[in-house]
Amino acid sequence: xxxxxxxxxxxxxxxxxxxxxxxxxxxxxxxxxxxxxxxxxxxxxxxxxxxxxxxxxxxxxxxxxxxxxxxxxxxxxxxxxxxxxxxxxxxxxxxxxxxxxxxxxxxxxxxxxxxxxxxxxxxxxxxxxxxxxxxxxxxxxxxxxxxxxxxxxxxxxxxxxxxxxxxxx
Amino acid sequence: xxxxxxxxxxxxxxxxxxxxxxxxxxxxxxxxxxxxxxxxxxxxxxxxxxxxxxxxxxxxxxxxxxxxxxxxxxxxxxxxxxxxxxxxxxxxxxxxxxxxxxxxxxxxxxxxxxxxxxxxxxxxxxxxxxxxxxxxxxxxxxxxxxxxxxxxxxxxxxxxxxxxxxxxxxxxxxxxxxxxxxxxxxxxxxxxxxxxxxxxxxxxxxxxxxxxxxxxxxxxxxxxxxxxxxxxxxxxxxxxxxxxxxxxxxxxxxx
Numbered sequence: 001x002x003x004x005x006x007x008x009x010x011x012x013x014x015x016x017x018x019x020x021x022x023x024x025x026x027x028x029x030x031x032x033x034x035x036x037x038x039x040x041x042x043x044x045x046x047x048x049x050x051x052x053x054x055x056x057x058x059x060x061x062x063x064x065x066x067x068x069x070x071x072x073x074x075x076x077x078x079x080x081x082x083x084x085x086x087x088x089x090x091x092x093x094x095x096x097x098x099x100x101x102x103x104x105x106x107x108x109x110x111x112x113x114x115x116x117x118x119x120x121x122x123x124x125x126x127x128x129x130x131x132x133x134x135x136x137x138x139x140x141x142x143x144x145x146x147x148x149x150x151x152x153x154x155x156x157x158x159x160x161x162x163x164x165x166x167x168x169x
Numbered sequence: 170x171x172x173x174x175x176x177x178x179x180x181x182x183x184x185x186x187x188x189x190x191x192x193x194x195x196x197x198x199x200x201x202x203x204x205x206x207x208x209x210x211x212x213x214x215x216x217x218x219x220x221x222x223x224x225x226x227x228x229x230x231x232x233x234x235x236x237x238x239x240x241x242x243x244x245x246x247x248x249x250x251x252x253x254x255x256x257x258x259x260x261x262x263x264x265x266x267x268x269x270x271x272x273x274x275x276x277x278x279x280x281x282x283x284x285x286x287x288x289x290x291x292x293x294x295x296x297x298x299x300x301x302x303x304x305x306x307x308x309x310x311x312x313x314x315x316x317x318x319x320x321x322x323x324x325x326x327x328x329x330x331x332x333x334x335x336x337x338x339x340x341x342x343x344x345x346x347x348x349x350x351x352x353x354x355x356x357x358x359x360x361x362x363x364x365x366x367x368x369x370x371x372x373x374x375x376x377x378x379x380x381x382x383x384x385x386x387x388x389x390x391x392x393x394x395x396x397x398x399x400x401x402x403x404x405x406x407x408x409x410x411x412x413x414x415x416x417x418x419x420x421x422x423x424x
Contacts, residue, residue, distance in 0.1 A: 008271040027309070031312075033315075034317070034318060035209065035315055036312045036315070036326060037313070037314075038312075038313045038325050038327075038328060039326075041315070041323060041324075041325035041326075041327070041328070042317055042323065042360070043360065044325075044326075044327075044356050045323050045360050046360055046361050046364045047361065048242070048243075048357075048361040049243075050236060050241075050361065050362065050365070050367075051240050051241045051370070052240075052241055052362075052370045052373055052374065054367055054368075054373060076376070076377075077376045078373060078374055078376070080237075080373070080374060081231075081233050081374055081376045082238075085237070085240050085241070099347075101228055108405060114277075118227055118231050118232065118233075118276075118277040119231045119276060119376065121277065121278075121279075123230065123257075123278055123279075123290075124259070124280055124282075124287045124289075124290040125257055125258075125259070125278070125280075125291050125292050126229050126230065126408035139229050139377070153336060163321045
């Protein structure tokens with residue numbers, strides 16, 4: 001075998017060995033466990049913070065409203081649909097049974113007409129719901145801005161919830 | 170067989186050619202050539218395989234799913250990037266199609282076309298299809314995006330180099346580069362909620378139960394019941410992405 005070839009073989013062997021050693025050192029330990037990716041990345045995704053608590057957590061303390069809601073048209077609605085994410089409220093509100101809750105733990109109170117309009121404003125794309133379903137999932141549509149804007153007797157501005165109970169519409 | 174390069178006869182040429190071509194043909198029967206190597210196979214028997222159902226007939230376009238997704242996953246409010254959003258399709262009498270999605274539908278929709286001009290109109294909630302044969306996973310040069318054994322397409326932020334190749338590859342427009350992190354970001358199917366036995370935020374929050382979520386491997390799951398009782402379709406079936414997001418009442422106008 002010529003001298004050049006021998007040297008080349010030695011050089012190749014050295015670099016291949018170097019590659020294998022470096023790979024062993026640099027490769028994350030979980031890479032390749034489940035596929036061509038770092039398996040630990042799944043756990044890192046799982047470790048994200050929760051914001052929405054779910055209706056079961058709400059009914060633990062607010063049983064009365066939950067029962068009210070259960071017989072109305074909004075029975076299938078999760079509380080957080082209207083009131084916003086409540087995980088912080090669920091976790092920490094229990095510490096404030098004797099005091100006023102701080103603002104950061106208070107949930108959103110939808111009182112304005114625009115809050116109801118998000119679902120109930122007349123829209124051509126919402127009409128077909130009326131025909132396709134016959135149960136409580138049927139949605140009532142209204143032009144929220146022109147529907148009884150003021151109290152006719154006192155001339156006060158009216159919100160939707162002045163006449164309709166949002167928990168039992 | 171020794172080939173003399175200086176004097177290659179026609180016979181030698183055909184001999185060598187037959188050996189090379191025939192050899193490849195015979196050896197390919199031992200290891201079948203698979204041009205499409207997919208990251209993950211659907212688990213047979215046990216093991217979860219998540220699927221999503223969306224009922225367009227039930228969607229009222231409140232945009233609560235888009236809002237819940239942004240809050241749950243700390244997605245930036247601006248610029249307008251979404252992991253989950255709602256589009257309003259309006260097909261006019263003259264046949265033209267109008268697609269609107271003001272702020273992803275978070276602030277609600279306003280009907281922009283008068284009633285008499287509308288042939289039909291409907292809402293289409295969109296999100297990552299969690300394709301089994303994900304184009305985005307196949308193109309990632311560094312292994313930063315992958316499918317979990319349950320079929321959820323995730324991103325490894327520490328590996329992503331922000332090359333945007335997967336953003337281009339996704340036929341559903343479900344990926345974006347997070348300007349803060351410089352890495353790609355997408356729907357995780359709220360894997361952090363699934364792990365705690367909860368539903369993903371957009372499914373949890375949907376007021377009309379237009380979004381159905383479940384395990385496709387469990388014959389009694391909600392999503393299988395949904396698929397059984399409705400005529401479902403995926404978006405862009407011709408792309409063979411094996412999408413796991415099934416729409417009921419999907420119109421051909423939806424892209």
